[in-house]
Amino acid sequence: MNAKDKKRLLFGIISVIFFNFILILTSIISGINKGNLMLRFGEHQTVTLFSGLFLGFTAMTSLFIYFLKRQAGLKSERYAFWMFSAIGFIYLCLDEYFMAHEGIDNWVGSWFGKDVTYLNLDNLVIAFYGLVALYVCYHLRRAVLSHKVMWPCLGLGGFCLAGTVVFHSFEKINIIFEVVGESFKIVGVTFFFLAYFLVLLASLDRLTIIQTRPAE
Structure with missing residues (x-):
């Protein structure tokens, strides 16, 4: 990782x-004022819309990197x-907007002819997504290892993903x-976007250096 990175x-x-501090703080204040702490964190609300937006940005950024590498x-x-x-990330973006993973618990319950929404399986679905991501990162680790600039952001993003799973496990106890x-x-989500955006910038830097290098 060079000085610019x-x-x-x-x-x-x-x-x-800073962005998340402002977003979360204003969302909490708005929810309290409206009498519903979860208001801005609910489906199709401010936080969810931003989450889907950044997932979409990450997908596009990754696609740009793919074309550059190829x-x-x-x-x-x-x-x-x-x-x-x-x-x-395209799938996760669509999932965020159309609430696909929220309905998976109903689908699982249909196997047994029961309503299992009370079990709150959403956190397990999110954990499954995380495990799939880990497998892809490990199986194609050469791409990840070649860009140290993204490591801290991936680590922070993974930590937050784990936090999401843990706290969603207790959401039935208290809305907090x-x-x-x-x-x-x-x-x-924003840390994952940052990881990919930094790789895109680094890749563009390398491309510029190659193009400006004088022919021997």
Whole structure:
């Protein structure tokens, strides 16, 4: 990681923290004023819309990286990761807007002819998504290992994803747990976007250097 990458990483982390602080704080205040703490964290509300938006941005960013890597003539193991990432984030974006994972518990319950929504299986679905992401990262790890600038953001995003799973497990106990879980989710999503955006900038830097290098 060069000096430019470090500066971008630091500025990006500060920006993500500031953005989420303002978003979460204003959402909580608005919810309290309206008499519903979860109001702005609910489906099709402010926080969820931003979450879906950043997932979409991450998908597009990953797709751009894929095309850059492929045009650079790298082996498929170096650029396949970015295509899989783009597909995954597109799915998550659609999932966020159309509430696909919220209905999976009903689908599972239909296997047994029962309503299992009271079991709150949404957190297990999110955990499953995380495990799939870990598998892809490990299987195509050469792409991830070649970009150290994204490691801290992926780690922070993964930590927030774990926080989402944990706090969603207790959301039936108190609404505060649900708010915290949704807060972890938006923070994690923005860190994932930052990770991919930093890789895109680094990839463009490398492309510029190659194009401006004098022919021997």
